[in-house]
Amino acid sequence: MSEGLTYFLMSWTDPKLLLLTAAGTFAGIYIGAIPGLSVTMAASILISFTFSWDVNPALALIAGVYMGGVYGGSRSAILLNIPGAPAAIATALDGFPLAKRGEAGVAIGLTTVTSFFGGFVGIIALAVAAPAISEFALLFAPRDYLLLAMMGLLLVGSLSGESLAKGLYAGALGIALGMVGMDPMTAEGRFTFGTVQLMGGIPYVAAMIGFFGVSEALAQLHNLKVAPVKQNVSRILPSWSLLRRYMPLSLRSSAIGVVIGALPGTGGDIAALMAYDQAKRTVKNPSRPFGEGAYEGVVAPESANNAAVGGAYIPMLTLGIPGDAVTAVIIGALFIHGLKPGPMLMIETPHLFWFTVGNLTLANVFMLIFGLTGVRIFAKVVETPPGILIPLIMILSVVGTYAIQNSVVDVYWMLGFGIFGYFLRTYGFQVGPVVLGMILGPLMDTSYRRAMISAGDDPIAFALEFVTSPLSLVLTLAVTLLLLGQTPVWRGLKGRLTRQG
Amino acid sequence: MEETTRRRQPGETVFGYLLLLFGLFVATEGYRIDGLYSPSAAGMFPALAGGVMALSALAIIRRTHRMKPAHIPEGSGTAREFLRRTTPTDVAVMALLMLGYMLALEPFGFPVASFVFLFLAIFYLHRGSLLATLLISAGTLAAVYLVFRVLFTVVLPTGWLFR
């Protein structure tokens, strides 16, 4: 244990590592906040950059970028309605309405503190229960991923805007858009119309920027004459009583984040969406209705996505299996530095585990510090005259989309989505389900087909598997209950039961 | 939750039918991927998504019909009202500006195209002084270029017209 502590404190006591972690976290916040710059991309650039270094400083830098980056996405989501990273999509749903009410400062303060809390829960889970959680994560069969994706998709029901039909349309549209490109399982093109450019699919970050950022910017053009809302920045740090009130929600959301983050097929984006859905279902009296600036609507996703960071490290450190795209890059970095990521990593290089835990903790602390400084200046972004802000949002959307994979075609998609999203908004649709469908659609499609193939393409054997495996049974029951909870049948039944009681 | 009092927006009916057409298109294209030859076919989800789109578009159209029609003032038609309210000049101008910007991106290169776009857009929307617009555009562009090109080595289009 004392040895573990020494390794844990390594990056706290070595000034060079301390500085690198700080620099990484600081940079990460901005990488996360700028749409199109992703932590995955930054981490792979850092691998070339830190090539000739020792492994520890390289890992310290990457851990900082990762922690900061996942948090940073909430900045632009709150201030501009452009989620800086997919993990911040759910944050935009209530964060941006908060900014429109003049509470950008409060929203940033609250997300920072809850991100810190979530990050901390993730790190504790990593430190205490890593082996158990990673064995649990291995139990998830393709059909269980299908059930998880279905659970996430139920969020469409609560994000549908005027009517369920509109939500369903938007969700299905998102699924269809997510299918575009080469089918990873058969190598056939789907909706590609014979072009190579479409083979790569439509990156959902382009859709995210278009549907959220550009369509909102276009909609804002209607209120050019309206003076921007004055931001109240007198109090940034949320009060203790407010924090205590959201502690249980934050803890629940963090637990979701850890598990979803640890699953090799899912990451912070899905964790945040599921946590948001969970909050919407369980919080009886939110500070405001969800979607109109509920504090709960930023607490839940932000706790979850930072908890997913620690979660993603769990299978990576214990089994050499990446929990998400960023940890996949980190595995590559370990390889290049001559380490052998895998189940033996913790046995052969035990210091690495505690070093990483210490490092993440340090990055989390820096995230809190950097996150809470300069909020007043950031909140003023919303006060910029719209005549200047809107062109800035547009140019940022263009260059951000281009940066995803250096493709002008993606930029066209982004603009197309922006204009289409503008009409959807005008006619009472919500754009959230489209992006939700794009993220979850491919996961559902591949998991369903994998499950069906492994059942020998036999629908009956396929259906039986949902009730014969204990894990699948639990998930199936959960999906069924959630689904019933949304339908009138259940409400009627519940009403009758309570009357009898 | 349900906002039944909203009036129909100009163009909403047409939009509903367009959504339906798009849904049917997705469904048939999805079916055509591989003719759904097995329960794990690649076309399963695309066809299903298209089906859901088409069905919900029908429900949307039905609701739109039940709404009170859009308020159309004397001497104006639906088409004109659509242009006035749904796509006012500002929206149309900005959308076209952006389209032009994207088309210019590759031939003229990122710096030139972005600068012209920023300058025109800010000048049109903000209507500030010429000098201020010039400074804001140049400053923003420099910052964006620094972050993306220099720090993150994103290779931005350099333009082939001026090579």
Added chain:
Amino acid sequence: MITRRSLGGLAALPLLAGSRMAAAQEAYPTRDLLGLIQWGAGGATDVTARAVTPHVEQALGAKIVLQNRPGGSGAIAMTAVHTAPADGYTLLYAAENPLLYGVLNLSRIDLVNEFYAVNVLARGVPVIVVNADKPWRTLKDLVADMRANPGRIRMAGTGPGGQPHVVSSMLSSLGNIRHISIPFDGEGPGLTALQGGHADFMPAGSGAAAQHVRAGRLRALAVWNTEPLPSFPGVPPATADFPELARFMPWGSFYGVWVRRSVPEDRRAKLVAAFKAGASNPQFVELMQGNGNVVMNISGDEADNFLKRWQSVTTWTLQEAGAARTSPAELGIPRP
């Protein structure tokens, strides 16, 4: 189509040609190069590319900006390099996949004809691994079980043309073998599913499987080679059980760097020299061998011969397994 501009360019050509060529000879590279990686961040192609490039940069005296451009089984990146100017400033970091685009109808651009192999860096050796709880101890056991229970045993695959697909097709040439193939997103996810018991066996790259085998979470039945591998002590070659498999070998995925064939000869030579030096760096060699790869470091004709043989063996195997969408004969690929 002859436009006025291209006519003008033609007229100016004789005047400029001499000086331009001389200039090109002494000054290349004068700016950063762009390296497009066919696969996503963190994969084997990505790791290999990022491990060799810093050494190459030193030898070349210029920076190579690396970018992942995944999608379409790598066809997107290849098309992008193919449409970029043939000035030697755009490199393609690819794996074996482009050699199969023709038979899988993914792209009509042929890697061997249209691109010049700057360096085929290393090749991997497939290893047949199974979930540690399964009863099979040898490749023979597995094959016997597959014959006894046709269509029941589940292989973790990576999609058509992927390494598991090709290896299992080669294995099927033994006759009477039918199994389920579940396509996962890549080697890593496949190995993960294997450990969770959601698939039964997988032919995986030696690098990806080595650590899981060493930890006893997976069992290696055979290496897909005619000789044992040092990184898998005690694991017999597949030919020990089935000598007739030797005709396919050596076989495995490989990683390399290409430019368009029309890049000027002197520039190609500079690149070849730089990559040769980079791939000889002891640090890189150690990394590759540690992962169970075989360092090749070949270029030009030697690489072409390797690629042609590989393409012929693989495409005809796929054709015989009924997995080719366009016959290799139609594409002019000779039978092995």
